[in-house]
Amino acid sequence: MSHAVARLRAERLARSVKPFVARGSRAPRCPRCRVIPDYCLCAWRPQVQAHSAMCLLMHDTEPMKPTNTGWLIADVIGDTTAFAWERKTVDVQLQALLDDPQWQPYIVFPGEFVAPERVVSDVAPAPGKRPLFILLDATWPEARKMFRKSPYLERFPVLNLQPEQISRYKLRRSKRDDHFCTAEVAAMCLELAADQQAAQALDAYLDVFSCHYLSAKHKLALDEQDAVHQRLQTFL
Secondary structure, eight states: OOOHHHHHHHHHHHTOSSOOOOTTTTSOOOTTTOSOGGGOOGGGOOOOOOSOEEEEEEOTTGGGOTTOSHHHHHHHOSSEEEEEOOSSOOOHHHHHHHHOTTEEEEEEOOGGGSOGGGEESSOOOOTTOEEEEEEEESOHHHHHHHHHTOGGGTTSOEEOOOOSSOOOOOSSOOSOTTOOOHHHHHHHHHHHTTOHHHHHHHHHHHHHHHHHHHHHHHTOOOOTTSHHHHHHHTTO
């Protein structure tokens, strides 16, 4: 069954007027995991439960990039929604999700760019509510623009993450080690929300995805008995 990011990708491709070309996008890929078939990741998709939910606000071409990690979040977290970000309009389904009383939305963004009274560092939803993490799935310059130009998010607390580690994500270049990919951010949110098993599974899945992707790129043999794969094996 397809998930929210896969559906958003299909919608984006359907309205494209020319082929989308990104690094590595021309190679034949498994439609389910987006990896070259000889390095298919489908058998390694973890099976876990989570109390938290994820809402991905995705910049225009993010769903179509083979390196996008929002796809991994949707693979792991059952309650994942994904919406294309628009500067002038708000998807009615997104608005309904944000207004749903079962959720306590948190917009995840660095607190240094936000008024202090909006910033929180803990996840403590009111009784009867579940945490809904709103993730801006984009490059850092794009994410800053999305945050500034989304006034409908201003009513929600801003969750400021304070990671102690540096990013392990190697599929795209970043000038800073404290810039994390979307799946890494999601795993940190899950840990704060006491969804430890889901956090660990997503972290392990990201590592295996990166291993398969880079092995395919460089035509390297896979060792599915290595420590990276064995860490994920626990969650299959």
